[in-house]
Amino acid sequence: MxxxxxxxxxxxxxxxxxxxxxxxxxxxxxxxxxxxxxxxxxxxxxxxxxxxxxxxxxxxxxxxxxxxxxxxxxxxxxxxxxxxxxxxxxxxxxxxxxxxxxxxxxxxxxxxxxxxxxxxxxxxxxxxxxxxxxxxxxxxxxxxxxxxxxxxxxxxxxxxxxxxxxxxxxxxxxxxxxxxxxxxxxFEPKSISLSGLNSDSLTIGPNGDVKLGLENDSMKDLKVDLFKQDGKTFIKNVGSNNNVKILGNTTYVQEKQPIKSGDTIKLGNEYYLFRTDSESYELRFLTRDDKGHFEKLFPDGVGHVDFQQGEIGDCYFIASLKSLSNNPNRADLLAKMIETTPEGDYKVTFPGFPKQSFEVKNSELSDGCSVTTDNPGVKVLEHAFYRLKERLEWQWIPSNPLPSGKKDWLDGGYSEEALHILTNNKMSVKETQEKQDKSCINSFFEESKSNPNIINEVKDLLKELKKKGDKVLICAETTINLPSHNKPYGIIAKDHAYAVADINPDNEEITVINPWNTKNMHKLSYDEFFKFYSAIKFVEV
Missing domain, CATH: 3.40.630 (Aminopeptidase)
Incomplete structure (x- = not known):
């Protein structure tokens, strides 16, 4: 059909x-x-x-x-x-x-x-x-x-x-x-504007400036103040509902606590992503959860989640996940992809693949080769992506047997496809180096060549991407043929995908995150970047 x-x-x-x-x-x-x-x-x-x-x-x-x-x-x-x-x-x-x-x-x-x-x-x-x-x-x-x-x-x-x-x-x-x-x-964003925070404090709750919990009895005593002080934003619980928390913190909010863009806030039994840029403030609704399923999946919240790539060669997917988690504009998608079943297992639906959902059992998350993280939701998404690739048979070649097992299915892929699957948005790819003549066998052993025209085009693109702020997710990939003198840069591996955390066009610097350990950011000059990286891949969100 x-x-x-x-x-x-x-x-x-x-x-x-x-x-x-x-x-x-x-x-x-x-x-x-x-x-x-x-x-x-x-x-x-x-x-x-x-x-x-x-x-x-x-x-x-x-x-x-x-x-x-x-x-x-x-x-x-x-x-x-x-x-x-x-x-x-x-x-x-x-x-x-x-x-x-x-x-x-x-x-x-x-x-x-x-x-x-x-x-x-x-x-x-x-x-x-x-x-x-x-x-x-x-x-x-x-x-x-x-x-x-x-x-x-x-x-x-x-x-x-x-x-x-x-x-x-x-x-x-x-x-x-x-x-x-x-x-x-x-997967459509559901946001509550906090525009008044630019000039004054705001009270959140059924009777506050921002109306939450009007039809939710568990939030009837909710009263939370948001305010700015010394250039920072703070949250303070001033009501009798003690179920107010910034995920990742061990204690619930009573006295004022600082809050930053990308933090996940628990208000009663509802979860929100706090987002701010130079012009606006907002709460992005994530989910309502009476049973603690969400915090079990993402105890640190969905923004700025950290993890370490396992034995599987799925850097392209892990880097894309990190890029999404670091983006306050659409990190909410991480929460919306996963549903908990009555049996306590999970059903995952990807935004770029909305027709079919993939079941993931808790017993499948301890295979020893998957991503290492304190947030099991990342493991769930990685396993569901394995099920998706298995379903699509992306890597099937008629003359070869089908891959057997999770590692074989996920080894190797393209971050632009992963970004699309995670967001359902148009993907773009910009090569940073001049491609070699693939007909020449010797070119496999040569370094990719820089081209001044290409470099200038990429620099212009980086300026535009910087202007877009959190309206874009970016990954970068290294060339297959890295030169031998890359050893001082221990984070740079051949044929590897990275999340791009920041771009500084004025200083000509770019900061990348290696999925081997996403807690560490690495700042590179443009010269270093163009020497080792072969492509920039991104989606606008």
Whole structure:
């Protein structure tokens, strides 16, 4: 079964569903906010036809490296090429990663819809594909009648029939996608503004300046003051409800205690993430918990959680987790991904994979090779990510046996994919070094070369990322071929992922966190960074 709807962002699901039911034009004039792919000629179009381009401005247009978001069974990259040759539109489609047939045909069907709509608009009577293309026969392309012409073709007589079939598939799956949409809503931030804190103190509680606990009896006696003093923010419990705590502290709040952005606060039986920047203050709702499940998972709260990577080579995921935890703007996602089952085990749903949840049993968290941490929620997320990779079979190569066990499945990966899975946001990658000629066997043993133009581009990017503050999560990865003279920098390992904690463009310094021990931050000059690091990978949140 092909699931075309899943290629849309969850926020567009309801609008798209009503459009399909009314006029059967599921792709027309819909722009996917998660991923835009630039055509040659500066047009912008998603491979799943979420934005219609009226005509080809050049004879050939190509869509490269398409990552399809929000799909429970798919992490897909592909290249779609459309070439106009007289009255014929040549179509070629190439998945650039190994996937199973259902995943590949899912994207191809959407690409074919794109090609047909374009052919109709341009009054092109025929679409051709190479006879050796496995997708052509599956889609009903037939041998051309002209002698000596080996191409397979569909003609305009069959255009509407194929479009109708794809539209029917689209409509049938709206219910399924609506379920994804409802699941995705749980990851939307729920914030309470503390704007008055800029000029005055605030009282939190049923009768305070900030109204909490109005329908929650366990919070009826809650009364907490927030105020600023000497440039710092403080919290003080002034009510009779003693269940007020900054997670990570051993004592409950009575007298004033300092509070910083990223701290998790327990107010009665509700948990909030405190966030502040230069312009605003807010409480980000995490969960309501009467049974202590949340504190069992994250006794230190969800902000600035620390851990040490275990024997598994999943630095790309662990670094991404650290980047998320360090970000007060979306560290709340860590809490929202995990649900405790009645049996005391866990169910994990990733924002970038909202269709399917993964069960994690307590007994599975003591395997000896996982991440080391005082916050078991990190172990739960790592194990659930293993289940996700096992489900997707990302690393499966037909000629090799499937990996066996957690370590084999998680060894090796890409932090940009992990960042997407953890946030459901568009990922971006910027290379910091000039790639070597992969056809030359000697290049494997050479250092990657710095390119002044690339360095200047990356410096400009770092300035922009710094301006975004906690609106972005950043990781950096080292090159495979580190030079031997990197030994003074003990934290730098080859082919390794790091969380980026801070950028200082004025001093040309960047601070990274090695997932081997996230309590330690390491400041590098730009020169050191460009010598050893090959890519910056980030998502905006």
């Amino acid at each position: 092909i699931r075309l709807l899943q290629s849309y962002s969850a926020k567009d699901a309801q609008k798209l569903g009503s459009e399909v039911q009314s006029n059967e034009k599921p792709y027309n004039n819909k722009l996917n906010s998660i991923k835009e792919i630039a055509f040659q000629g500066d047009n912008s179009v998603n491979i799943l036809q979420t934005k219609t381009v009226d005509q080809l401005e050049y004879e050939e247009q190509k869509i490269n490296d398409v990552f399809v978001p929000n799909i429970p069974d798919l992490s897909q990259e592909a290249t779609l090429t459309l070439k106009k040759s007289g009255d014929i539109l040549d179509l070629s489609f190439d998945p650039t990663k190994t996937h199973n047939d259902i995943e590949e045909y899912t994207i191809f069907s959407a690409a074919l819809y794109t090609a047909i709509k374009k052919a109709i608009k341009m009054n092109i009577p025929e679409i051709n594909m190479d006879p050796n293309d496995k997708f052509a026969k599956q889609a009903g392309f037939k041998q051309k009648s002209a002698q000596g012409d080996s191409k397979l073709a569909i003609t305009q007589e069959s255009y509407n029939k194929i479009l109708k079939k794809i539209s029917q598939l689209f409509r049938r799956n709206f219910k399924e996608f609506d379920e994804i949409y409802q699941t995705s809503k749980r």
